[in-house]
Amino acid sequence: MRKLLPALLAAGLAFAPLSFAQAQDGQGPTENTASEEAAAGQDASAEAAEEGHAETPHYPLRHPEQLNWSFAGPFGHWDVAQLQRGLKVYKEVCSACHGMRLVAFRNLEALGYSEAQVKAFAAEYTVQDGPNGDGEMFERPGIPSDYFPSPFPNTAAAAAANGGAAPPDLSLIAKARAVERGFPTFVFDLGTQYQEAGPDYIHALLTGYDQEPPQAIAESLQPGTYYNPYFISGPALAMPPPIGDDQVEYPDGSPQTVDQYSRDVAAFMMWAAEPHLAERKATGFVVMIFLVVFAGLLFAVKRRVWAGTAH
Numbered sequence: 001m002r003k004l005l006p007a008l009l010a011a012g013l014a015f016a017p018l019s020f021a022q023a024q025d026g027q028g029p030t031e032n033t034a035s036e037e038a039a040a041g042q043d044a045s046a047e048a049a050e051e052g053h054a055e056t057p058h059y060p061l062r063h064p065e066q067l068n069w070s071f072a073g074p075f076g077h078w079d080v081a082q083l084q085r086g087l088k089v090y091k092e093v094c095s096a097c098h099g100m101r102l103v104a105f106r107n108l109e110a111l112g113y114s115e116a117q118v119k120a121f122a123a124e125y126t127v128q129d130g131p132n133g134d135g136e137m138f139e140r141p142g143i144p145s146d147y148f149p150s151p152f153p154n155t156a157a158a159a160a161a162n163g164g165a166a167p168p169d170l171s172l173i174a175k176a177r178a179v180e181r182g183f184p185t186f187v188f189d190l191g192t193q194y195q196e197a198g199p200d201y202i203h204a205l206l207t208g209y210d211q212e213p214p215q216a217i218a219e220s221l222q223p224g225t226y227y228n229p230y231f232i233s234g235p236a237l238a239m240p241p242p243i244g245d246d247q248v249e250y251p252d253g254s255p256q257t258v259d260q261y262s263r264d265v266a267a268f269m270m271w272a273a274e275p276h277l278a279e280r281k282a283t284g285f286v287v288m289i290f291l292v293v294f295a296g297l298l299f300a301v302k303r304r305v306w307a308g309t310a311h
């Protein structure tokens with residue numbers, strides 16, 4: 001093993017100049033074409049700039065602001081009051097268009113509700129069941145083992161009702177959407193264990209509607225779409241601004257603003273996508289302590305075992 005590594009290195013050094021020379025040989029003509037192309041490209045983009053077209057834009061046009069979440073970091077935990085508010089926002093606003101088909105009513109006990117409260121909550125929904133003895137589907141009030149019903153029977157119907165874009169199911173959206181953070185931020189993210197890109201994105205999206213589009217974009221917007229510089233796949237999306245100030249009543253006196261609603265519903269979505277996040281972090285911390293103690297033990301044992309051997 002000790003000899004293998006230098007041998008490999010030496011082989012690498014010996015072959016490197018060879019492949020470099022080959023590359024240079026082959027590159028003569030290619031290099032020319034490349035620089036010609038680049039010059040042509042510059043001309044084209046200069047022309048485009050004169051005509052008022054920008055180069056291909058990268059979405060999102062703006063990056064989400066990084067917020068402080070109670071569930072961030074190695075000691076992250078849920079803010080149960082916040083999750084309850086988020087559930088209220090989802091139920092009263094978002095559920096008109098978005099389903100959450102992977103979350104069952106019984107899961108809501110994790111938000112600090114009693115069994116009776118969950119039963120009452122589920123009963124407020126109507127779910128389809130069946131077929132019954134006559135082969136008919138029928139509707140009945142929800143029970144805790146039911147899942148949140150989707151507002152549309154299928155994606156096609158959902159798209160038809162929303163100008164051609166189906167509202168995605170929100171069960172996993174907090175994990176399904178994340179804006180790339182680029183260099184060097186993503187390097188630091190490894191150290192800080194940043195995992196909140198999803199909720200940061202949802203909050204930015206919901207609060208990002210009040211911006212004026214630049215002239216060039218305003219002219220090219222499709223009818224029935226709404227400009228939002230935080231939308232991850234274009235300048236505008238088919239979701240109208242879903243929520244306004246004072247739209248949902250908060251019994252606990254928290255501010256009834258779009259900003260607060262967005263934080264709460266984004267936190268709720270993170271819980272929906274990863275309900276065991278807090279347990280995962282708590283377990284991880286205990287495991288780290290165990291590993292440190294275990295490493296110490298191993299070291300002590302190793303010294304003991306080899307104590308009598310001359311070396």
Ligand code: HEC
Nearest residue numbers: 093094096097162165166167168232237238239242243265
């Ligand atoms: C009037 C119906 C409607 C309501 C109410 C609504 N949405 Fe949407 N939502 C949509 C549609 C339609 C899309 C798909 C937009 C697109 O792809 O252009 C969407 C997309 C989204 C997306 C995904 C964006 C992406 O990156 O693809 C998120 C997240 C979202 N909505 C969150 C919410 C939240 C949170 C609420 C409640 C505060 C809400 N929506 C209320 C219709 C709605």
